[in-house]
Amino acid sequence: MLNFLDVYERALKGPIMSEEEFDIKVFIPRLNEVVKRYGIHYNKENPVPSDDMAADNLFEAAVDFMSQVGVYCQDTYRIIQFSREEILEVLREAPGRCFAGEGKEACVFGMRRPDEKKRPWFHVGSGIVATSEEMATNLIEAYGSISEANSISISALESIRGIPAMAGSPAEFYAAIRGIKIGREALRRAGRPGLPIMNLISTAAAAITTIAASAPQFGLRTTDGWLCGALSEMKIDFGALNKVAYLHSWGANVGAETAPVLGGYCGGPAGTAVVSTAYILMGLLVQKGNYQLSFPVHFKNGCSINRDVLWVVSTSCQAASRNIPMPVIWLGYMASGPNTKTYFYEAAAHLLCAVTSGAPAVQTPHPFKAVKIDGITPMEAKFGVEMGKAACQLNREEANALVIKLLEKYESQIETAPDGNRYQECYDVVTGKPGESYVRLYHEIKEELAEMGIPFE
Amino acid sequence: MSKKQFMKNIVISIIDGDQDKIQESARDALKANIDPLEVVELGLSKGMAIVGESFEQGESFLPELLMAAATFNAAMEILMPEIEAQNKEIPKAGTVLIGTVKGDVHNLGKNIVSMVLKTNGFSVVDIGVDVPSLNFIEEARKVKADVIALSSLMTTTMPSQKEIIEILEEKNLRNEYFVIVGGGPVSQQWADEIGADGFGKTAVDAVDLIKRLLSQRD
Numbered sequence: 325m326l327n328f329l330d331v332y333e334r335a336l337k338g339p340i341m342s343e344e345e346f347d348i349k350v351f352i353p354r355l356n357e358v359v360k361r362y363g364i365h366y367n368k369e370n371p372v373p374s375d376d377m378a379a380d381n382l383f384e385a386a387v388d389f390m391s392q393v394g395v396y397c398q399d400t401y402r403i404i405q406f407s408r409e410e411i412l413e414v415l416r417e418a419p420g421r422c423f424a425g426e427g428k429e430a431c432v433f434g435m436r437r438p439d440e441k442k443r444p445w446f447h448v449g450s451g452i453v454a455t456s457e458e459m460a461t462n463l464i465e466a467y468g469s470i471s472e473a474n475s476i477s478i479s480a481l482e483s484i485r486g487i488p489a490m491a492g493s494p495a496e497f498y499a500a501i502r503g504i505k506i507g508r509e510a511l512r513r514a515g516r517p518g519l520p521i522m523n524l525i526s527t528a529a530a531a532i533t534t535i536a537a538s539a540p541q542f543g544l545r546t547t548d549g550w551l552c553g554a555l556s557e558m559k560i561d562f563g564a565l566n567k568v569a570y571l572h573s574w575g576a577n578v579g580a581e582t583a584p585v586l587g588g589y590c591g592g593p594a595g596t597a598v599v600s601t602a603y604i605l606m607g608l609l610v611q612k613g614n615y616q617l618s619f620p621v622h623f624k625n626g627c628s629i630n631r632d633v634l635w636v637v638s639t640s641c642q643a644a645s646r647n648i649p650m651p652v653i654w655l656g657y658m659a660s661g662p663n664t665k666t667y668f669y670e671a672a673a674h675l676l677c678a679v680t681s682g683a684p685a686v687q688t689p690h691p692f693k694a695v696k697i698d699g700i701t702p703m704e705a706k707f708g709v710e711m712g713k714a715a716c717q718l719n720r721e722e723a724n725a726l727v728i729k730l731l732e733k734y735e736s737q738i739e740t741a742p743d744g745n746r747y748q749e750c751y752d753v754v755t756g757k758p759g760e761s762y763v764r765l766y767h768e769i770k771e772e773l774a775e776m777g778i779p780f781e
Numbered sequence: 782m783s784k785k786q787f788m789k790n791i792v793i794s795i796i797d798g799d800q801d802k803i804q805e806s807a808r809d810a811l812k813a814n815i816d817p818l819e820v821v822e823l824g825l826s827k828g829m830a831i832v833g834e835s836f837e838q839g840e841s842f843l844p845e846l847l848m849a850a851a852t853f854n855a856a857m858e859i860l861m862p863e864i865e866a867q868n869k870e871i872p873k874a875g876t877v878l879i880g881t882v883k884g885d886v887h888n889l890g891k892n893i894v895s896m897v898l899k900t901n902g903f904s905v906v907d908i909g910v911d912v913p914s915l916n917f918i919e920e921a922r923k924v925k926a927d928v929i930a931l932s933s934l935m936t937t938t939m940p941s942q943k944e945i946i947e948i949l950e951e952k953n954l955r956n957e958y959f960v961i962v963g964g965g966p967v968s969q970q971w972a973d974e975i976g977a978d979g980f981g982k983t984a985v986d987a988v989d990l991i992k993r994l995l996s997q998r999d
Contacts, residue, residue, distance in 0.1 A: 348851055352844045398886075453936045480937065488940040491884025496937065529884055529937045556889040563886065587842045588889050595844075623843070623893065624983055626965050695966035697936065 420649030429518030445685035466702030468514030522549030580607025587623030645682030661744020795828025798848030833900030
């Protein structure tokens with residue numbers, strides 16, 4: 325099997341072309357051909373389809389697409405190519421599991437199938453930026469206190485000693501280390517010091533900062549998880565490859581991070597579904613990841629809860645869960661923020677869609693596109709876990725009916741969705757407890773959703 | 782063939798993204814002594830406007846925009862030598878320098894804005910991603926930009942947008958350019974806070990904003 329250095333060598337020897345040529349002469353025409361040849365069609369009436377044959381057909385289309393297109397390396401201007409045989413070999417040999425966590429929290433993060441009743445792995449929290457260390461500590465402690473949480477996503481810090489943590493700067497390095505220390509301390513306070521942090525390193529935008537702050541003396545372990553991102557679409561750069569080289573040399577968990585954009589180079593939903601599935605092949609082939617974080621979004625609003633994006637999530641999740649041994653965390657970006665009704669409708673729709681489509685793991689959905697500083701609270705994480713547990717009691721057909729009802733409640737408001745409250749506006753910063761009105765809203769929504777047929781425990 | 786039919790063929794080729802056919806039509810138009818500037822205005826630009834409108838309505842996506850732009854360029858390969866030979870110039874709506882700020886390698890949003898600007902007749906100079914702050918200013922001067930458009934997809938790279946405005950102020954160049962900001966975490970509040978001239982939530986917003994700013998100057 326190809327090792328990582330073999331892959332890098334292909335980045336030095338593959339066909340050379342400009343990025344624009346790759347987009348226009350390779351990526352777009354090949355994608356259009358594959359969509360046509362395999363007859364991939366978006367059906368807006370069924371955001372969560374229940375067709376196993378269609379899922380397998382999408383997988384075949386993704387293999388075909390990957391073998392024809394490959395992955396463009398921005399630093400060498402060359403295409404890293406893989407033959408169909410090499411792709412199938414990687415699929416045969418992939419373990420389909422990831423070992424994460426320490427001590428009593430040590431766990432195996434494995435696969436699930438569509439309609440499977442087994443609970444998904446719960447990746448709890450968000451990399452949203454927090455303005456203060458107190459707030460970040462409260463958030464992570466609360467995430468760790470959710471007993472079903474299997475892994476944690478920690479907040480990024482926006483500054484250190486008042487100096488903005490600009491990407492690639494010394495301030496970013498200090499903030500990254502501080503963020504890790506806060507994460508570990510907060511999890512200790514929650515009584516779960518062994519929980520894996522699997523969105524590393526949230527404060528570090530620059531690869532050099534990630535590598536430097538990952539030195540074990542700053543608190544990270546190989547059983548945590550690092551995200552090494554692809555670029556839109558089917559591209560990678562030396563920053564991500566350098567991180568992969570470092571992490572593989574250390575034996576750490578590598579998470580391939582991919583976010584296909586509907587309406588961007590992928591075109592419409594059919595093309596985006598092919599690329600979303602192909603990205604999971606890329607995670608195994610290029611990043612040599614042992615887990616993946618996938619979050620398809622819409623190009624206009626950066627959300628994962630538009631009807632067509634939900635269809636992409638469902639179909640590519642089904643194609644991957646049935647055919648690709650890669651534990652994927654499916655994450656949704658919501659249009660609405662904390663302490664709003666629509667947040668809960670959107671999160672419920674995304675989780676129903678992903679969990680019944682066989683998501684091995686779900687991350688508790690990000691409020692308000694994850695762009696509002698302090699715009700997250702533990703309440704959304706609590707809801708995400710309860711909703712995920714309820715969703716795995718349902719099958720795709722049942723989920724489809726519920727998602728359609730939920731879309732009726734929020735679909736027309738996506739463009740004007742409310743940004744909601746910041747943590748300090750609906751939580752007590754000192755005690756870390758939620759305000760009464762948010763607790764009341766939470767219970768009201770759960771009752772409403774239960775009446776719709778969502779089987780909360 | 783009538784002039785109207787020539788123009789119709791050009792428009793259809795842009796919409797279809799047919800580069801071979803548009804080059805053939807452009808050659809035929811020149812042979813028929815049609816003014817190349819008219820071909821640009823009534824054929825190419827009209828086709829681009831239709832594709833742009835379809836994109837704005839969510840009926841087509843970035844691939845259609847890219848193919849239309851490539852087809853536009855293919856036609857210009859034929860028309861431009863004749864335009865230059867006639868000592869004519871293509872009127873431009875304005876020059877926009879666009880790039881993603883230092884530390885940020887995301888390019889999709891920037892590329893979409895670039896494409897939509899081009900379909901609206903702007904001259905766009907794209908200086909890529911992870912661009913050092915000073916480079917924006919040097920390039921803006923070189924290309925005589927009207928507008929500097931700064932993209933940032935990450936909260937941690939947004940301070941570079943602020944830095945560029947501060948450098949412009951320090952160099953007494955702030956009034957030379959309109960500076961607009963965009964990207965996932967960017968908001969109107971942030972634009973106001975750092976003294977930008979505006980914020981575009983979507984590509985279409987960015988184009989409207991630039992048109993509004995330039996009309997104020999005129």
